[in-house]
Amino acid sequence: MVACPFSGKPLNPEIKTKVGTTEVGFCCEGCLGKVTAATPEAAIELVFADKAFDKGFKVGEEKKE
Numbered sequence: 212m213v214a215c216p217f218s219g220k221p222l223n224p225e226i227k228t229k230v231g232t233t234e235v236g237f238c239c240e241g242c243l244g245k246v247t248a249a250t251p252e253a254a255i256e257l258v259f260a261d262k263a264f265d266k267g268f269k270v271g272e273e274k275k276e
Contacts, residue, residue: 215267219266228246230254230258231259
């Protein structure tokens with residue numbers, strides 16, 4: 212996770228919750244509230260939908276052993 216999935220702003224290390232099996236951070240209580248107010252299925256869709264995913268996550272290269 213590199214930024215808030217809703218705003219794209221820097222993460223506040225104290226504001227996070229689990230979405231599915233993944234711990235997700237947010238920039239503020241307002242963004243966290245969007246997820247906590249949603250059903251578990253809707254929260255997954257909110258955080259991992261294309262636009263939110265692009266703002267909050269960076270896909271890295273696969274590590275080779």
